[in-house]
Amino acid sequence: MDKRDIEMLVRRRVQELGLDMNPGVKKEYIIAANWKMNMSEKETKRFLEEMKAVHIADNIKVMIFPPYPYLHLFKENLRYEKIAYGAQDVAKEEKGAYTGEVSASMLGDMGCSLTIVGHSERRTYYGDTPQIVAQKAKAALTYQITPVVCIGETLDERQQQRYKEVLKEQLDAVYNEIGTKVGDCIIAYEPVWAIGTGVIPTLEQIYETHKYIFDVLKAYGLAHENIKILYGGSVNAKNVKEIASVEHVNGFLIGGASLKAESFKNIIGLASEV
Numbered sequence: 410m411d412k413r414d415i416e417m418l419v420r421r422r423v424q425e426l427g428l429d430m431n432p433g434v435k436k437e438y439i440i441a442a443n444w445k446m447n448m449s450e451k452e453t454k455r456f457l458e459e460m461k462a463v464h465i466a467d468n469i470k471v472m473i474f475p476p477y478p479y480l481h482l483f484k485e486n487l488r489y490e491k492i493a494y495g496a497q498d499v500a501k502e503e504k505g506a507y508t509g510e511v512s513a514s515m516l517g518d519m520g521c522s523l524t525i526v527g528h529s530e531r532r533t534y535y536g537d538t539p540q541i542v543a544q545k546a547k548a549a550l551t552y553q554i555t556p557v558v559c560i561g562e563t564l565d566e567r568q569q570q571r572y573k574e575v576l577k578e579q580l581d582a583v584y585n586e587i588g589t590k591v592g593d594c595i596i597a598y599e600p601v602w603a604i605g606t607g608v609i610p611t612l613e614q615i616y617e618t619h620k621y622i623f624d625v626l627k628a629y630g631l632a633h634e635n636i637k638i639l640y641g642g643s644v645n646a647k648n649v650k651e652i653a654s655v656e657h658v659n660g661f662l663i664g665g666a667s668l669k670a671e672s673f674k675n676i677i678g679l680a681s682e683v
């Protein structure tokens with residue numbers, strides 16, 4: 410057992426005992442909902458209605474990423490400043506003859522302050538290379554839209570112990586495009602093998618990988634306080650608290666468990682208890 414493992418065990422034990430290692434300082438968490446290609450207009454309206462009554466603790470920031478056609482409902486109905494919203498993707502180009510694409514300035518018009526880029530489903534099914542993902546992040550930042558840059562390895566890459574190399578390549582592509590503005594992005598670590606599968610990495614694996622990502626970002630010259638790394642992949646009400654207690658986990662990107670307001674609100678409440 411090395412120093413890091415011991416630190417993590419101590420942290421967990423301290424939490425089990427209900428002790429606070431940093432009295433007065435509560436860790437902040439981002440709780441983000443990635444709806445993917447789900448929900449209808451009616452369901453979105455109902456969800457927003459149910460969110461009105463939600464209590465959001467001071468250390469929690471909520472984000473929702475609905476499909477493009479429902480963004481206007483967020484613009485019209487969301488009167489809660491603690492809930493930010495954004496798109497699930499953005500064009501790398503600013504404007505022009507790009508049929509089917511939606512630009513960063515259009516997202517701005519819809520009141521979005523955020524966009525996901527590089528989700529593994531985009532990388533796998535729609536050919537978003539590390540380079541394209543980096544260009545999308547750049548396009549978003551040009552319009553003051555915060556990119557949530559998803560990175561993650563496949564099961565094969567994990568089993569072959571190649572995950573660090575893969576994650577570094579995905580991060581380097583973004584750094585090469587935008588330099589230290591990577592600090593204006595939120596990073597979401599989503600192991601592809603954990604997305605929608607119900608399989609979750611061990612807390613040790615999450616700790617080790619988040620620490621690795623943190624170190625890569627630090628080596629780019631980013632300040633500790635500008636580094637935000639979310640975990641994503643089969644997060645639900647049962648596992649959110651223990652994952653939240655892992656160092657360098659600054660929040661969650663949640664798919665399936667974010668589709669029902671009840672379940673999403675439950676997760677928001679649980680994260681605030683950590």
Ligand code: PGA
Pocket residue numbers: 443599603604605606641642643644662663664665666
């Ligand atoms: P999941 O999806 O929570 O359904 O695993 C997470 C994601 O793909 O962002």
